[in-house]
Amino acid sequence: MRNTDPAFVRDLSDEKIEALIEIMYLAATADGELGPAEHRRFVESAERLTSRLLTGPKLEALLSRAKVNAGAADRDARLAAVKARLPEMDARKLALALAIQITAADGIIRTSERELILHTAAALDIDGDTAADMVRDLTKT
Numbered sequence: 001m002r003n004t005d006p007a008f009v010r011d012l013s014d015e016k017i018e019a020l021i022e023i024m025y026l027a028a029t030a031d032g033e034l035g036p037a038e039h040r041r042f043v044e045s046a047e048r049l050t051s052r053l054l055t056g057p058k059l060e061a062l063l064s065r066a067k068v069n070a071g072a073a074d075r076d077a078r079l080a081a082v083k084a085r086l087p088e089m090d091a092r093k094l095a096l097a098l099a100i101q102i103t104a105a106d107g108i109i110r111t112s113e114r115e116l117i118l119h120t121a122a123a124l125d126i127d128g129d130t131a132a133d134m135v136r137d138l139t140k141t
Contacts, residue, residue, distance in 0.1 A: 019085035025066035027099035030116035041105030079123035092124040
């Protein structure tokens with residue numbers, strides 16, 4: 001996907017990086033747990049997200065903040081907050097792509113995860129057909 005190209009994400013602000021991490025966290029916990037495969041994919045995706053060093057304590061701090069945010073407000077409020085921090089459609093599509101990749105990390109997209117993907121797409125103003133195409137493209141093996 002073009003939006004994951006380092007040239008696109010290299011200069012994302014900290015606020016946008018935090019929004020992407022939050023989307024990934026919401027996706028990783030959509031089925032009620034953060035399983036080992038999802039955790040590995042989460043860390044790998046976060047570390048590759050930008051040319052800035054995003055590992056260790058910095059990544060753990062972002063993950064902790066996402067966890068606190070998710071516990072402080074319902075999913076709709078969190079998605080609205082993410083959308084506000086990602087005004088560009090390319091950044092929103094990147095967020096959805098990351099969510100899809102996280103939910104597919106364990107080899108199956110559960111019903112709750114599918115619902116999250118569609119809900120996330122709608123919250124980010126990404127039409128359902130585009131979201132379905134992204135799921136198809138990103139889950140090809």
